Amino acid sequence: MKAADFGADFLWGVATAAAQIEGAATTHGKGPSIWDTFAKRTGKVKKGHHPEIACNFYQQYKDDIALVKILGFKVFRFSISWSRILPLGKGLVNEEGINFYHNVIDECLANEIIPYVTLYHWDLPEALAKNGGWTSYSVNADFNEFVMLCAKTYGNKVKNWIVINEPFGFTSLGYMLGVHAPGETGLTNFFAAVQHATIAQADGGRILRSEVSHANIGTTFSCSEIIPYTQNAADLLAAKRVDCLMNRLFIEPALGMGFPTADWDVLEKFTVSHSAWRHKERMTFDFDFIGLQNYFPLVIKFNAFIPVIQAWEVKAKNRKKAHTAMGWEINADSFYNIIKQFAAYPNIKNLMITENGAAFNDKLIDNYVQDNERIDYFSSYLKAMLKAKNEGVNITGYMAWTLMDNFEWAEGYQARFGLVHTDFKTQQRTIKDSGYWWKSFLEQE
Ligand code: BGC
Numbered sequence: 001m002k003a004a005d006f007g008a009d010f011l012w013g014v015a016t017a018a019a020q021i022e023g024a025a026t027t028h029g030k031g032p033s034i035w036d037t038f039a040k041r042t043g044k045v046k047k048g049h050h051p052e053i054a055c056n057f058y059q060q061y062k063d064d065i066a067l068v069k070i071l072g073f074k075v076f077r078f079s080i081s082w083s084r085i086l087p088l089g090k091g092l093v094n095e096e097g098i099n100f101y102h103n104v105i106d107e108c109l110a111n112e113i114i115p116y117v118t119l120y121h122w123d124l125p126e127a128l129a130k131n132g133g134w135t136s137y138s139v140n141a142d143f144n145e146f147v148m149l150c151a152k153t154y155g156n157k158v159k160n161w162i163v164i165n166e167p168f169g170f171t172s173l174g175y176m177l178g179v180h181a182p183g184e185t186g187l188t189n190f191f192a193a194v195q196h197a198t199i200a201q202a203d204g205g206r207i208l209r210s211e212v213s214h215a216n217i218g219t220t221f222s223c224s225e226i227i228p229y230t231q232n233a234a235d236l237l238a239a240k241r242v243d244c245l246m247n248r249l250f251i252e253p254a255l256g257m258g259f260p261t262a263d264w265d266v267l268e269k270f271t272v273s274h275s276a277w278r279h280k281e282r283m284t285f286d287f288d289f290i291g292l293q294n295y296f297p298l299v300i301k302f303n304a305f306i307p308v309i310q311a312w313e314v315k316a317k318n319r320k321k322a323h324t325a326m327g328w329e330i331n332a333d334s335f336y337n338i339i340k341q342f343a344a345y346p347n348i349k350n351l352m353i354t355e356n357g358a359a360f361n362d363k364l365i366d367n368y369v370q371d372n373e374r375i376d377y378f379s380s381y382l383k384a385m386l387k388a389k390n391e392g393v394n395i396t397g398y399m400a401w402t403l404m405d406n407f408e409w410a411e412g413y414q415a416r417f418g419l420v421h422t423d424f425k426t427q428q429r430t431i432k433d434s435g436y437w438w439k440s441f442l443e444q445e
Helices: 034-038 057-071 095-110 138-154 167-176 187-211 233-248 266-270 275-283 332-343 372-390 433-443
Strands: 011-015 075-079 114-120 160-164 216-223 226-228 289-294 298-302 311-313 351-355 395-401 420-422 429-431
Touching: 011 114, 011 351, 057 095, 057 429, 057 433, 075 395, 095 114, 095 138, 114 138, 114 187, 138 187, 160 187, 167 187, 167 216, 167 233, 187 216, 187 266, 187 275, 216 233, 216 332, 216 351, 226 233, 233 298, 233 311, 233 332, 289 332, 332 351, 332 372, 372 395, 372 433, 429 433
Parallel strands: 011 075, 011 395, 075 114, 114 160, 160 216, 216 289, 226 298, 289 351, 351 395
Antiparallel strands: 298 311, 420 429
16 A cells, blocks of 8 residues: 555645644633643543643744654644633734744645644633623624635635634533533533524634635544444444434534434434524535544444443453553454445535544654554555545545644643654654654655
8 A cells, every 4th residue: 555546636744733742721812721720620631631832833833844844744734722812702902913824834835745724623712601601692693704704814815714623522521510611410411501602603604705715624533433233133233323423423413414313313302402492594615625533443332321321432442452551442443334324425525534533552662763653553454445535436535633642631641642752841743653654654755
C-alpha cells in the first residue's frame, strides 16, 4: 500500500483541537472555557492535570506547523477557541485572540499547508455555561454570533470548515455522564444539548455558506461499528438502540431524515416531543463533506438493569481482543464496516476521515519513541479505508489523530496519541517512529 494508491488528489492531514494543545488558557485576553473550570474540580481529570499550558502551541505554533510539513501532511486541522476570541462567549472581541488565529492560518498558508478549521471542539466559554450551556436554546444565538465572527474574519483565507467536532462526544460525556466538561448528568440535559447542537451544526453551515465564497463546509461525527454480542433477539435489539444513539442521532437530522425514532421509539419522547423540535426545519444542511471519526467498535449485550437503553458494552479486554492504552479494541475491519454503513446514506456528497488514531504507552528512550504498535494500527486502518475506497466509497481525505501528545480531556496528559512525543515539562517535541513512518508513507510515489 502506498499513499499514491489513494489517488493524487487525496488529502492527508493531521488533526488537533484548541483546548488540547494551545495552553495560554487564561492569559492573552482569553476567557475561561468549560474545560478550564472543569479541570479545576477535584477528581474530574486524572492526576489533577489541567489544560493551562498543554503543548504551549500558543507560543510554539510556528515550530509545530513546521512539524506538520516535515511529516509531509498537506492539511492541518485545528480548532478556534471560542473564548479566546469572545472571552464572554459573545459581545466583546479579544483582538489578540483574533490575531493569533490569523498568524496560525498565515503560517499554514506560507508553508503550503491547507488549514481545516473546526469551529467547536468542546470548549464552550464558561460564561455561557452559567446560562445552561448547550442545554439552553440561547446557546444557538451565541454560537451563530461566534460562527459569523469567524467566517467574516477568516473567510477570505480559510475555505475548509468543520462546524462541530463529534456532537455525540460532548453531549453524552459532558451532559449525560458528567465525565467531561461541564460535568452535567441525566437524559433531560443530554437530549436538550442534542437538539441545540443539531440546530447549531446546520445553522453554522448556513452562515458559512452565506459569508464565505467557495467554502467547503463539513461537520464531523464519531462513529463505531456496533456488534451484537450474540445473534439473540435481545442482543440484536440492544445493538440497534446503541447504533441509533451513537451513530445515527446527529447525522440523520442533518441529512433531513429527522431523529431515528422509527428504530427506537423511546427517542420520540426525548426528541420530537422536546420544545426545541419546533426548530426542526433548521436542523438540516447540505454539507459538502461529512467527517467521520473512528476509534473502536463496540460489542453490545442486552442488560435489563441499564435504564432506558438496556444495553451494556462487553469490553475488548474481557473478550481478549487487542486494544490500545485507552482499552479501545483495535479492529481495522470494523473501520471498513462503519465507513460502508455511513457511505450507504444516499445524500452524503463525500466522506473524509477527520480523525483516527491510537494511544499507546510510549516510552522516550535516547530521543526515540519506538511505537511499532501505532505503525501497525495506522497501516491496518489505512488498508481498510483503501478497500472501502476501491469499492467506490467517495472518501477524499484522512486526518490522523494527532500531531503531538496533548491534553487528552479527562485522561489528562497520560494518554499519548501523538505522532510526535511531547515532553510536558520542557515542551520538547520528538518525532516518534510512527511520525517517520508517515513521512516515508507520504513521500512514496
Ligand atoms: C476527539 C479528540 C480526542 C480523541 C481521542 C475524539 O473523540 O475529537 O478530541 O482527543 O477522540 O480520545
